[in-house]
Amino acid sequence: MVTQHEMDEAEIRGQIGRIVEGLRAKDLEGLKRVYATDIVSFDIEPPLQHVGIEAKLKNWAKVFTLxxxxxxEIRDLTxxxxxxxxxxxxxxxxxxxLEGGPVTSGMWVxxxxxxxxxxxxxxxxxDQVSVPLDVESGKGMTGLEP
Known part of the structure; x- marks a missing residue:
């Protein structure tokens, strides 16, 4: 018999899967069904925080134009x-x-x-996205892999 805990975890994994699907399809409406309307996001780009679903979707819309x-891809979800x-x-x-044709392998965050x-x-x-910081130089370390 499946427990409530197992059903909840499966639903949450499904939500993460919908992020992957929504990004690959460039589907803002699909992504809107994953985030709470009052989400607080500490995304990779400024400002320090993005508050609300519209701010979160604006970040993804920018990605879709680029x-x-x-x-x-998601790896090692715990x-x-x-x-x-x-x-x-x-x-x-x-x-x-990218627009115009260059392919980028991106970076792991x-x-x-x-x-x-x-x-x-x-x-x-x-949600929060980050890269490790080299303290001496003050620069993000974007070449690391899991």
């Missing part, structure tokens, strides 16, 4: 699931063909997700 085709909240972390990489169960469904209410 890329002719988008690929996104989840901790409670009754009404959950969190997870993984490595993510955005790659693809660290991604952290916070989830809340709202109205019986799991929504991403917080």
């Amino acid at each position: 890329f002719e085709s988008v690929n996104y 989840l901790t699931v409670g009754d009404g909240v959950a969190f997870g972390h993984a490595f993510g990489r955005l790659s693809g063909t 660290r991604a952290t997700f916070g989830f809340r169960k709202i109205g019986g469904a799991w929504w991403i209410t917080h």
Whole structure:
């Protein structure tokens, strides 16, 4: 018999899968069904925080204008699931063909997700993307791989 915990974890993994599908399809409406309306996102680009679904989708829309085709992959997703909240972390990489034809393999980033169960469904209410920092130079280390 499948437990509620197993069903919740499967639903959350499905939400992460929908991010991958939405990015590959350049589907903002699909992505909108993953994030809570009041998401707080600490994304890779300024400002320090993006608040609300429109701000989050604006970041993805910018990606869609830069890329002719988008690929996104998640590696090593680990989840901790409670009754009404959950969190997870993984490595993510955005790659693809840029407008005009150059192909980029992208860079691996660290991604952290916070989830809340709202109205019986799991929504991403917080995410954070980062790269390691070389303290001496103050520069991000974008060539690392998991």
